[in-house]
Amino acid sequence: MHFGEMGSRWGMNRTVSQIYALLMTSEQPLNADQIVETLGISRSNVSMGLKELQSWNLLRQHNIAGDRKDYYGTPDDIWEITRTLIEERRKREIDPTLSMLRNLLMKEPANASEQYAHQRFEDIHNMIEMVTAWSNDMQRLNSDSLAQLMKLGAGVSKVLDIKDKIAGKRS
Amino acid sequence: MHFGEMGSRWGMNRTVSQIYALLMTSEQPLNADQIVETLGISRSNVSMGLKELQSWNLLRQHNIAGDRKDYYGTPDDIWEITRTLIEERRKREIDPTLSMLRNLLMKEPANASEQYAHQRFEDIHNMIEMVTAWSNDMQRLNSDSLAQLMKLGAGVSKVLDIKDKIAGKRS
DNA sequence: TTAAAATTTCAATAATTTCTGAAAATTCAA
DNA sequence: TTGAATTTTCAGAAATTATTGAAATTTTAA
Incomplete structure (x- = not known):
């Protein structure tokens, strides 16, 4: 229920x-x-x-x-189910929205107010694209890696610092 | 529209x-x-x-x-909007489900069939808890870190390897 | 205070979505 | 083939959800 x-x-x-x-x-x-x-x-x-x-x-x-x-x-692995759900959802709801936004972004804004809206559409587009690209990448991890990543949580942020120090890309 | x-x-x-x-x-x-x-x-x-x-x-x-x-x-920052949306959604839809699942998990299964269902509920509970704990952690990152993390995508997996090598926790 | 302006509430209605039973279509053993 | 078993389809009914207009409430300038 x-x-x-x-x-x-x-x-x-x-x-x-x-x-x-x-x-x-x-x-x-x-x-x-x-x-x-x-x-x-x-x-x-x-x-x-x-x-x-x-x-x-x-x-x-x-x-x-x-x-x-x-x-x-149903599949036995809950992560497999989750992954499928996300993937199908992306195909059905997100991809069409992304392509609608891309169409909007092709049009030249005709005035200041449209210019502002144009900018917001770009923000939304970039946010969605970033989240879905990342979700796509996550799809490729197997269930164990995924669970490990989840457990790490915000620790990811610390890991990013380590990586940056090694790569010397950030102070 | x-x-x-x-x-x-x-x-x-x-x-x-x-x-x-x-x-x-x-x-x-x-x-x-x-x-x-x-x-x-x-x-x-x-x-x-x-x-x-x-x-x-x-x-x-x-x-x-x-x-x-x-x-x-509305807030100017699209990531702030996204974060709020996720947080509210968690409070309204996910937390009640988690607590319902916890209640279910307290009950002793009475037979083999309940035993199996019990196991699946535990899987679902753990998956949701993992995802939300992680989402919670993400909430704390600011918009820039968040965008950076997103860009990294599955690269996160490689970063995890680096971290493990450093920590010496995995081969 | 007063009363006009603005907002909210809520019962009735409209629109949408879901569910059902009956009929049609499909599958397959004999 | 045939026909019983099974599944699917779909138009109408039922249930749910969204929207409205009218009335009630709240706010605030004078």
């Missing part, structure tokens, strides 16, 4: 999030009818939800010998 | 996002009636939107001599 609530606050619908929470926490893969029974939602809703989750690359499909039903599970 | 669309995909409503986009890109602070006129939405909607944005700590209020109206602007 809480996952459903949470999903809806992050732009995923309630039942889709619930289905995913159920699949994540179930040791065995489940078929659509089992999901219907557990969550008390309609068969068609489950079908749509699974389709949606598949379009996000978040599911693993299993077949069980002698059973025609499709069974669904 | 695009910002309104984008906002709605990230759990903010359309007009609230539009109001913020307008304020961000306007050199002068604006009053509620100017927002009404520009966006073509009702006065009450603007009032609610501004209240919502204030509750997110995203606005700067200005007073203009000889004018009783309230004027609103």
Whole structure:
């Protein structure tokens, strides 16, 4: 229930999030009818939800010998799930915004007020591009490195100082 | 318009996002009636939107001599805005989830299936806690350091190697 | 104080999103 | 092939969320 609530606050619908929470926490893969029974939602809703989750690359499909039903599970590694979620989100929401901003930035501002807006759009563009480029880079780290980096936290800042001293690029 | 669309995909409503986009890109602070006129939405909607944005700590209020109206602007630094957004989002969406998960983790699993779910909840909890602790730490960096870190990207991984060599903690 | 200006509240309405049941389509064992 | 099992589609219904106008409240200049 809480996952459903949470999903809806992050732009995923309630039942889709619930289905995913159920699949994540179930040791065995489940078929659509089992999901219907557990969550008390309609068969068609489950079908749509699974389709949606598949379009996000978040599911693993299993077949069980002698059973025609499709069974669904999730990756075991939570970092893999997280990475996929971020990557898909980037493709769907961020990339279009970046390209819209780039189009805007091509246009010459016609007056002082447009000039100001132009500058802000550039700031936003650079911020998003920086964050996503970095997120892209993070994608390439494996789960262990990622967890290590996370643990380091602001220590990263200290590490940057070390690096700069070595490279002699900063005082 | 695009910002309104984008906002709605990230759990903010359309007009609230539009109001913020307008304020961000306007050199002068604006009053509620100017927002009404520009966006073509009702006065009450603007009032609610501004209240919502204030509750997110995203606005700067200005007073203009000889004018009783309230004027609103945004911080100039895009990184400051980003930081505030992340922090508020953490308080509202993530912290409650973490505490819900902690409650779940206190309960002893009653059987093998609950045991498995328990393990997954722990994974999720640890992942979220790691990401937020790290995000917390990032909050403390100033805008310049933050931008520098972003630029470094996966280079962070190499820097980590340097650090480990120095600290002698990894081969 | 007063009252005009400005803002906020909130119940009703509108718009949007989600969910469902019925029907259509697909799959596959026999 | 056939037809039972399974999944998908989709138009309408239900639920949720956003927006509005009217009234109430707050603010402040005079």
